[in-house]
Amino acid sequence: MAVLWLDDIRADDLESVGGKGASLGELTGAGLPVPPGFVVTAETYREFIEAAGIDEELFEAVDVDVDDSEALAEAEARASELILGSEFPDELREEILEAYSEVGDGDAFVAVRSSATAEDLPDASFAGQQETFLNITEEDLLERVRECWASLFTQRAIYYRTQQGFAHDDVNIAVVVQQMVDAEKSGVMFTSHPSTGAATMIIEAAWGLGEAVVSGSVSPDNYHLDRESGEVEEVTVADKKVKMIKDPETGKTTEVDVQDDQREARVLSDDELAALRELGTTVEDHYETPQDVEWAIVDGDVYMLQSRPITTIAEGDVGEADETRVDPDIGSDTPGEASATDGGGSDDVLVRGLGSSPGIASGRARIVKKLDQLDKVEEGDIIVTEMTTPDMVPAMRRAAAIVTDEGGMTSHAAIVSRELGVPAVVGAGDATTTLEDGQTITLDGDKGTIREGETQTDEEREPVEEVRPQAPVKPMTATEVKVNVSIPEAAERAAATGADGVGLLRMEHMILSTNKTPERYIEDHGEEAYIDEIIDGVQRVAEEFYPRPVRVRTLDAPTDEFRQLDGGEDEPEEHNPMLGYRGVRRSLDRPELFKHELEAFRRLFSMGYDNVEIMIPLVNDAEDVLQVRSLMEEAGVDPTKRRWGVMVETPAAALSVGEMAEAGIDFASFGTNDLTQYTLAVDRNNENVADRFDELHPAILELISQTIETCREHDVATSICGQAGSKPQMVQHLVNTGISSISANIDAVRDVQHEVKRTEQKLILDSVR
Numbered sequence: 001m002a003v004l005w006l007d008d009i010r011a012d013d014l015e016s017v018g019g020k021g022a023s024l025g026e027l028t029g030a031g032l033p034v035p036p037g038f039v040v041t042a043e044t045y046r047e048f049i050e051a052a053g054i055d056e057e058l059f060e061a062v063d064v065d066v067d068d069s070e071a072l073a074e075a076e077a078r079a080s081e082l083i084l085g086s087e088f089p090d091e092l093r094e095e096i097l098e099a100y101s102e103v104g105d106g107d108a109f110v111a112v113r114s115s116a117t118a119e120d121l122p123d124a125s126f127a128g129q130q131e132t133f134l135n136i137t138e139e140d141l142l143e144r145v146r147e148c149w150a151s152l153f154t155q156r157a158i159y160y161r162t163q164q165g166f167a168h169d170d171v172n173i174a175v176v177v178q179q180m181v182d183a184e185k186s187g188v189m190f191t192s193h194p195s196t197g198a199a200t201m202i203i204e205a206a207w208g209l210g211e212a213v214v215s216g217s218v219s220p221d222n223y224h225l226d227r228e229s230g231e232v233e234e235v236t237v238a239d240k241k242v243k244m245i246k247d248p249e250t251g252k253t254t255e256v257d258v259q260d261d262q263r264e265a266r267v268l269s270d271d272e273l274a275a276l277r278e279l280g281t282t283v284e285d286h287y288e289t290p291q292d293v294e295w296a297i298v299d300g301d302v303y304m305l306q307s308r309p310i311t312t313i314a315e316g317d318v319g320e321a322d323e324t325r326v327d328p329d330i331g332s333d334t335p336g337e338a339s340a341t342d343g344g345g346s347d348d349v350l351v352r353g354l355g356s357s358p359g360i361a362s363g364r365a366r367i368v369k370k371l372d373q374l375d376k377v378e379e380g381d382i383i384v385t386e387m388t389t390p391d392m393v394p395a396m397r398r399a400a401a402i403v404t405d406e407g408g409m410t411s412h413a414a415i416v417s418r419e420l421g422v423p424a425v426v427g428a429g430d431a432t433t434t435l436e437d438g439q440t441i442t443l444d445g446d447k448g449t450i451r452e453g454e455t456q457t458d459e460e461r462e463p464v465e466e467v468r469p470q471a472p473v474k475p476m477t478a479t480e481v482k483v484n485v486s487i488p489e490a491a492e493r494a495a496a497t498g499a500d501g502v503g504l505l506r507m508e509h510m511i512l513s514t515n516k517t518p519e520r521y522i523e524d525h526g527e528e529a530y531i532d533e534i535i536d537g538v539q540r541v542a543e544e545f546y547p548r549p550v551r552v553r554t555l556d557a558p559t560d561e562f563r564q565l566d567g568g569e570d571e572p573e574e575h576n577p578m579l580g581y582r583g584v585r586r587s588l589d590r591p592e593l594f595k596h597e598l599e600a601f602r603r604l605f606s607m608g609y610d611n612v613e614i615m616i617p618l619v620n621d622a623e624d625v626l627q628v629r630s631l632m633e634e635a636g637v638d639p640t641k642r643r644w645g646v647m648v649e650t651p652a653a654a655l656s657v658g659e660m661a662e663a664g665i666d667f668a669s670f671g672t673n674d675l676t677q678y679t680l681a682v683d684r685n686n687e688n689v690a691d692r693f694d695e696l697h698p699a700i701l702e703l704i705s706q707t708i709e710t711c712r713e714h715d716v717a718t719s720i721c722g723q724a725g726s727k728p729q730m731v732q733h734l735v736n737t738g739i740s741s742i743s744a745n746i747d748a749v750r751d752v753q754h755e756v757k758r759t760e761q762k763l764i765l766d767s768v769r
């Protein structure tokens with residue numbers, strides 16, 4: 001059998017049908033209405049290469065020195081030539097085409113996707129590139145199946161398997177062929193409320209194909225449903241001007257006007273809502289966690305096209321029917337049990353600071369003065385400390401919330417807590433002396449308050465404002481919206497935002513979380529281990545985002561951060577570390593260390609991570625850039641082939657970006673945390689002057705505008721990766737000035753996408769008026 005139908009797949013078929021095939025089979029088996037289709041099995045791939053007599057030559061061709069990037073590229077090309085140049089044996093061809101003729105009416109448009117079978121690998125996606133081809137008909141089907149097979153031999157896949165010691169001829173690949181649904185109506189459904197986790201289903205619906213809703217090109221109807229009772233709680237009918245349909249000839253998606261009588265008509269009937277509720281309940285039960293489902297309706301039948309977990313709901317926040325729900329733990333005095341709530345604690349504000357990571361949480365205060373006290377932080381406790389450091393991250397992950405005495409909105413505590421999705425208040429002055437260890441407190445990461453106690457009674461509870469759900473759809477924008485990542489562990493969460501790439505991946509955490517300075521780390525473990533630390537961290541993010549670009553910034557930690565680490569005693573004493581030995585200055589002063597970072601990049605490129613970009617921090621002028629460029633060349637990283645650029649963090653950099661462009665940079669990215677501190681002479685970590693830390697100061701906006709203009713003249717892309725990129729006024733200024741991309745914090749990506757969209761639309765309207 002060349003193929004297996006989705007409804008015939010059983011759990012023990014994994015090796016034949018690969019991960020994707022098995023999961024579609026599982027969903028079909030669970031009674032979920034996935035569009036029909038079949039899998040061209042892994043055995044078929046084997047039979048094909050053997051019948052064509054190319055198997056030996058193929059495995060020989062890919063047996064190369066993977067550190068030789070030319071050899072690797074040749075291996076990929078030869079493998080693809082062999083597979084794409086070989087004919088199907090008649091029997092296989094007929095079986096696949098016969099199966100295709102049974103999908104839909106025999107001339108259906110299908111999606112063709114590779115499905116890796118090497119489940120023994122830590123990440124199966126390494127085993128084969130994840131190829132997807134849409135709107136395929138009989139004519140191209142066999143060619144696409146061959147392309148999926150060839151994707152088993154991309155440079156990345158060859159590199160990875162060789163590194164891991166897996167034999168190329170042990171790995172197989174299956175191909176999923178599935179009917180594409182020509183939807184009359186479609187949309188998205190959150191099986192639980194995406195912000196509160198309440199048992200309220202939210203359904204968005206529009207006419208035609210789902211792309212219109214997912215891309216944000218149409219305002220969909222919005223329905224709120226009580227998942228338990230099925231009661232339709234709220235219906236908002238939108239004016240739906242356009243819809244996407246499939247061109248019956250080409251299968252291509254095109255936008256057309258919605259006919260007049262449908263524009264303001266309700267898309268979903270009560271019966272259809274009931275059918276969707278049933279689908280949503282089955283999906284959520286199946287995965288045991290709330291899901292974000294893409295669905296479609298054709299001829300009255302509901303289909304599930306995609307389902308992913310909702311990442312915006314705090315753990316433990318699932319399933320209460322009431323949006324203003326009281327957390328089940330409230331009122332209990334179980335130590336260590338804390339949880340995010342919509343309430344606020346009693347009125348006694350014990351401490352105030354800057355609300356730096358949103359959310360409300362209650363728990364036991366854990367005063368941490370020394371690193372060895374971190375062990376006392378249990379799941380759900382609230383860390384109270386002077387200032388967090390990278391080695392506190394594991395404890396920060398356990399915590400329900402974080403309070404620091406020091407620090408501003410761009411401090412380590414603020415950045416990491418936002419990435420972890422943990423509420424935080426920073427710059428709280430004397431929290432470590434005012435709060436008592438073990439005391440139960442409630443922290444509000446929006447208002448910046450810490451109150452005594454864990455709860456308030458229902459009467460005291462203020463009416464909870466409608467919690468604004470994360471906007472569920474990603475609008476299409478001309479300005480790219482990317483995401484900032486500081487800790488590689490946040491990669492998955494960051495990628496789930498739908499961002500167009502990573503605008504800033506800070507390398508510091510990869511090094512500082514080892515708790516050793518780079519010098520000490522190398523002394524103890526050697527250069528190779530140091531390079532591997534960097535590769536591992538970057539690879540995790542580059543893989544998660546591939547092929548979306550990931551801009552990795554070379555090491556930029558001030559001496560006071562290094563001092564806290566093992567080996568820190570050798571750091572120079574500095575009166576003002578922020579103005580001292582950090583960023584590119586340190587890299588150029590210690591090229592013997594910097595070259596390890598460059599070597600890590602070189603290896604990542606030869607592994608096929610061509611989405612990685614190099615960004616240099618704290619440069620002042622073209623001289624800095626030229627020195628880095630020649631070190632890149634020395635390290636075997638070709639600056640004419642790879643994308644690299646600088647951060648604009650000093651007024652000097654802003655004013656000399658023209659010369660830097662001539663030195664060959666591809667992009668310049670505003671680091672407004674530093675650009676603000678250096679332009680206004682306001683220490684970004686000093687709470688005494690925090691009220692003067694104004695990223696929207698006219699001087700900064702002017703520096704930014706000038707830089708964007710100069711970059712445009714030199715064809716250099718511009719971006720922002722400082723925290724200010726998450727602020728609506730800054731977004732408006734940047735879009736109006738013509739920035740190429742904006743990189744925001746994970747929790748702000750959706751809002752920034754919408755702000756960019758609104759600003760771009762306004763620009764278009766203004767230009768035609």
Ligand code: PEP
Nearest residue numbers: 671672673674721722723
């Ligand atoms: C910045 O300065 O804006 C920036 C993004 O870099 P960091 O916060 O790491 O200094």
Ligand code: MG
Nearest residue numbers: 649671673674
């Ligand atoms: Mg900076």
